[in-house]
Amino acid sequence: MGNIKIGLEVHSQLTNLNSKLFCSCPTDYRGKEANSYICTVCMGIPGTLPVLNKKAVEDAILIALSLNSKISDKMYFFRKNYFYPDMPKNFQISQYDKAGGITLATGGYVSIPNKKVRIRRIQIEEDPARITYEGTIYKSKSSLVDYNRAGIALLEIVTEPDMESPKEARIFLQKLSSILEHLDVCHSYLEGSMRCDANISMEGGKRVEIKNISSFKEVERALNFEMTRQRNLLIKGISTKMETRHWDEIRRVTISLRIKEEEEEYRYFPEPDLVPTIITKEWVETIKDKMPELPDAHKERLIKKYELSPQNADVLVNYKLLGDFFEKCAEIYYKPGAISNWLVGDLLGYLHEKGIQLQEMKISPVHITKMLKMVDNGIISGKIAKTVLEEMIISGKMPEIIVKEKGLIRIHSDELIEQLTNKVFEENKEAVNDALEDEKAMHYLIGQVMKLTKGRADPELTNKVVRDKLIEHKKLLEKKN
């Protein structure tokens, strides 16, 4: 089987802007009432005109710089004409690199392990509205259009077909989203803020485009499906056609949309309501000055400053929010290694398990450092700490409160542990006899005591009490004999 070539077209909203690309409507439309974030401009009401959001251009330039792209001195907006209900004007204000058009930036690359994925071009455009259906697309009587999203600033990043496996495509996307997160311009955790079209071709076949992929996880899935489909065709001696396919997320298959003979007809022409945007060297320089730390430097710093493992550092960089959280914790408590283990392991694992987003968890760095202190001071065990952590994430309560409310404090009372040990010895006579010879059996007895206290018994103390008791028992036996 031959080589695979994968290219991506990433659409990323500039989520940190206060207003849409060409009007003053706010951008935090998620969860808001449908069609409440609209105005005469983004609805294309007759007579209204677009005015370019300068901050959007600045954010876009920042992204282009971080991807090592060449920024154009002058860029144009073009109209992309097509009829669709998600388009208030029935054209999209976009950019174009043909017919005399110049996009924001060209060239550049993103480094992933062992390679550089080259960028072809970067352009700014307006997001269309969101179409939803009553039930499924097949059964719905009508389409519902929510124009809140219409006119949101969208950046299109087009790569060269440099990726050689679906997994590599996912790694690229993870890196790209981490970069955008570090730039604080696009928060990919916001639903639908990063979307992707992919193209894939295998040696001996034509290029196939896959549209409508809503998340990164889906990208890998869709590409894997498509790879298998094309491979099976090739095995049968059928060559793939140049076509556009649609990713059906529910059925997890790609479906042919249209066979491509030539370029689609969008009747591009320069947007006459906007003037060319001049991008001066000085402007670019002032934007460059604001460039924050990017993922590669971030990782290096975490390893150097906190002596973290590269694996932990990787995760903290990929999940920038967690990385920031980590650093705040490390400022208050002196054990960065332990903190990173807790965050990368237990915390992230629990969030994934429960499907909770990082920004949704209700805890502050103090929650974590207090919990760690309690472990280190022997107030709770590591095992109990895990329960406390999960409870904190859900309720936002401080660890000491949870420990008190649930009675999770470690039992240090000799008396109580002795009582319980007696009880265990009573009920496990055989094991007690075995334990005289066998370490394993002794651990079993200790385990039973722990179980009775739901893990709260001080392990060292329990250990000592059980051992003492066994010795006592042995002496008693010897006397008898």
Place this chain on the structure above:
Amino acid sequence: MKKIFEYSAFQIVEKIRNGELSSLEYINALFDRIKEVDSKIHAYLTVAKDMALDEAKEIDEKANKGEHLGSLCGVGMAIKDNICTESIRTTCSSKSLSNFTPSYDATVIERIRKEDAIILGKTNMDEFAMGSSTEYSFFGPTINPYNDERVAGGSSGGSAAAVAISEATASLGSDTGGSVRCPASFCGVIGLKPTYGLVSRYGLIAYANSLEQISPIVKDVRDLAILLNCIAGHDERDSTSLKVVKDDYTRFIGNDIKGLKIGVPKELFGHGTNKHVLKRVWDAIHVLEDLGASYTEISLDSLEYALASYYIIANSEASSNLARYDGLRYGFRSDEVNDWSDTFSKNRREGFGQEVKRRIILGTFALSAGYYNKYYLKAQKVRTLIKKDFDKAFKKFDILASPTMPILPFKLGEKLKNPLEMYMCDLDTVPANLIGAPAISVPCGSYDGLPIGIQFIAQPFKEGSLIQVSYKLEESLQD
């Protein structure tokens, strides 16, 4: 003696300011006049009487209290129906927008209201400003006030006719390829297309964005200066509006024109030009010569391609601008059929008239892959060439002069069968739009009772020169 509704805007302002005239009385007289003549002329599509009378009362109150009165105080104005007016229906003379009432005022409307002008109503036009006779209106044509068998010109026919027959004291139109100058010429009034970018297009329902400007129509040159003072100037809401220092256009009134150099491009006096039109235009040029100006006949070769270039660019932009009228969010909506695609097609099929559809199809074709370079891009190149030719001419001449229209007002229905003949009418007016220069049409006599206009073109932002020379001509012809 002049009747109250016949006064010029500057006279109205003066009379209201010094308490000689009640705004309410004057506005009432205008509405009486509309009632008297508009059933014949059909200049108006909508009158906004209640609103106008309330505003007139307010102005009278302000006058009584001695409060500040704006530079257009009380002036009754008619507005072309493609300029958005809050809570007054704005149709573009199209079935597709026959029920559309904007929620906002265009920038020019805000500006004239701020100077206390009163909006009387909205005027008839060719559908979406596509035409030169106001016959392509969903609501029927406007009739020439000088001859009821003839057209008023277009596309701003209603705005020009209303001023000509004193149903309004001044009006606003829009000029994409002559749409204000043509009807001004046919109706014997003054129409100025300003420099592209001088007047905000915010609120003007687009036909061809890169060519058009909102344009005043007035009875005399002094009114033009006052009105332009009010509407000109940068607007943040229109990215193509230019940041230029505002001029006071009244300072050009009465300045003499000794030494003024006039270029006369022979391409704008083409073979098809009516001989009576030629005669009056030359007479006017000689009047200016008598006043100390000099003229030279010149040739601008690239003008040969102006009309073709204009129609390709205008229709291309129009095909995209008009895509939004699908009846889904506002405007005319037919009965629903099947799915989105069918409903949408039906809305457009029934909502647009023949001429609009013709231009959409032409524009769609010109922008199509494979034809883009051959048509749209070439048209833009021609545009650049024409601009260069004019730049060269403006190094030698202060203004250029020509007939506004090569023909006299034609008969209703005469050109409807042959769209190309209708397009040819715009021969002399389109160059100014292509190069973004200001151009004016001023009455220069008549033939057989039909008005004739002379056109002056100046270089961008030289509206002052146009006002200067037009005023002198007006003054001489009145004597």
